[in-house]
Amino acid sequence: MKAQILPLVIFVFAMLTFIDRGTAQSMPGSNSFAKLPGYSPAMPRSVRPFSRIGIASHAGLGGIGVDVATAVARKFNLRAGSEFFRYSTTSVDQGADIAISLRMQSGHASLDWFPFGGSFRLSPLIVFTNNNRVRATALVPPGSTITLNGQDYISSTTDPLHGAGSIDFRKTSPGFTVGAGNIIPRSGHFSFPVEAGFYYVGQPDLKVTFTGSACDPTQPAAVGCESVNDDGGFQQSLAAFTARNKHNLSYASFFPVFSFGFGYSFKLGK
Numbered sequence: 001m002k003a004q005i006l007p008l009v010i011f012v013f014a015m016l017t018f019i020d021r022g023t024a025q026s027m028p029g030s031n032s033f034a035k036l037p038g039y040s041p042a043m044p045r046s047v048r049p050f051s052r053i054g055i056a057s058h059a060g061l062g063g064i065g066v067d068v069a070t071a072v073a074r075k076f077n078l079r080a081g082s083e084f085f086r087y088s089t090t091s092v093d094q095g096a097d098i099a100i101s102l103r104m105q106s107g108h109a110s111l112d113w114f115p116f117g118g119s120f121r122l123s124p125l126i127v128f129t130n131n132n133r134v135r136a137t138a139l140v141p142p143g144s145t146i147t148l149n150g151q152d153y154i155s156s157t158t159d160p161l162h163g164a165g166s167i168d169f170r171k172t173s174p175g176f177t178v179g180a181g182n183i184i185p186r187s188g189h190f191s192f193p194v195e196a197g198f199y200y201v202g203q204p205d206l207k208v209t210f211t212g213s214a215c216d217p218t219q220p221a222a223v224g225c226e227s228v229n230d231d232g233g234f235q236q237s238l239a240a241f242t243a244r245n246k247h248n249l250s251y252a253s254f255f256p257v258f259s260f261g262f263g264y265s266f267k268l269g270k
Contacts, residue, residue, distance in 0.1 A: 047071045047186070052267050054183035056193055058083070060259025063104045067193075067261070069112070069183040077112040077184055079123075083259075095144035096163070098136060105131040108199075110177070119180050119191075127173045127199045132255075138163035145217065148237040149244070156213035156225045165208045167249065175199025175257065183263040191263040198254045206246040210238060 054069040054077075063085025069077045085104040092098065110125035139162055140146055140155035147153075155161040177197025185191050214234050215225035228234045 047074050049073070050268065052184050052265055054191070054263050054265035056081075056183045056191065056261045056263030058193065058195075058259040058261030060195075061256055062106065062259070065259075067183060067263075071184045075114045075117060077114075077182070078109075079112055079183065080107070080109040082107040093138075094140075094146050096138045096140045096146060096161075098138045100134065100136045103131065103133050103135075105129075108175075112179075112182075114182060119182050119185075121179050121182065123177045123179060123195070123197070125175045125177060125197075125199065127175055127201075128171065130169050130171050130173060130201065132169050132201075134165075134167040136163075136165040138165075140212075148234070149240040151233070151237045152217050153214040153234060153237075154217050154225075156215055159213040159225075159227070161210055161212040161214060161228070163208065163210045165206070168205045169201040169255075173199045173201045173255075177257050181263070184265045189265050191265070192261070193263055194260045195257060197257045199257060200253060201255050202253055203246075204249045204252050206242060206249055208238060208242045208245075210234070 049072045050070050052071050054067075056067045056069075058065055058067060058081075060083070062083040065081055065083030067079055067081030069079035072078050083104065083106065086102065088099070088101040090097070090099045106127050107129045108125050108127045110123040112121045112123045114121050140160055142155055142157040142160045144155050145152050146155070146161070153161070175198055177195050179193060179195035179197075181191045181193035183191050183193055210228045213225050213227050214231060218224070228238075
């Protein structure tokens with residue numbers, strides 16, 4: 001995937017540089033150009049690629065992060081960044097002690113296009129090194145009952161049930177955002193960027209496993225308990241439970257993007 005993206009980025013950069021230079025050479029002199037309708041001195045006629053750098057911190061649905069951008073043409077910036085967030089909680093469900101941890105960690109790269117020359121922008125993007133994930137563990141106390149796919153199971157008093165679950169996402173995803181606020185304002189240094197959009201992660205990957213022994217509530221404990229690894233009925237109920245909840249996660253194929261931040265830009269060289 002990276003080998004395909006790199007030539008595309010180089011091609012886009014080369015085209016934008018060529019167009020921007022051609023536009024600058026075909027423009028009238030400075031005096032006559034200032035008289036053209038719609039001309040704004042805040043937006044220069046041309047921008048030397050990589051002549052300015054902008055850095056912005058932001059907070060949003062993906063956590064807290066940093067973006068770095070550089071101007072490549074009069075209406076285009078290249079931008080890359082990352083964000084991070086972590087959250088953990090515990091709860092009790094059906095008598096089981098459950099611990100859940102959420103980690104949001106990913107990087108992104110985008111081409112920011114300012115079609116009207118102001119602060120409004122459109123940004124196709126690529127999310128890469130997507131390490132967003134959910135982890136959960138469950139301890140079913142001895143003698144407690146859990147229900148899987150409509151079937152009740154009792155946690156063994158000598159070998160209680162332990163469960164583990166995970167949700168993972170694809171590492172690379174395409175996306176699109178709209179925003180306001182140029183990290184590299186064509187006049188001044190400070191900006192307050194706001195961004196909203198989405199990226200497509202596909203079907204999330206759900207896995208659920210159990211260890212320990214489960215007992216059939218219709219049988220005496222002495223004869224009705226066995227390891228879940230050898231219990232065909234338990235494994236069938238677990239597979240049906242996992243498939244149903246994996247289907248319910250289909251709504252999470254599109255991950256929303258929303259953030260706001262503060263930026264500062266500066267020139268490189270003279």
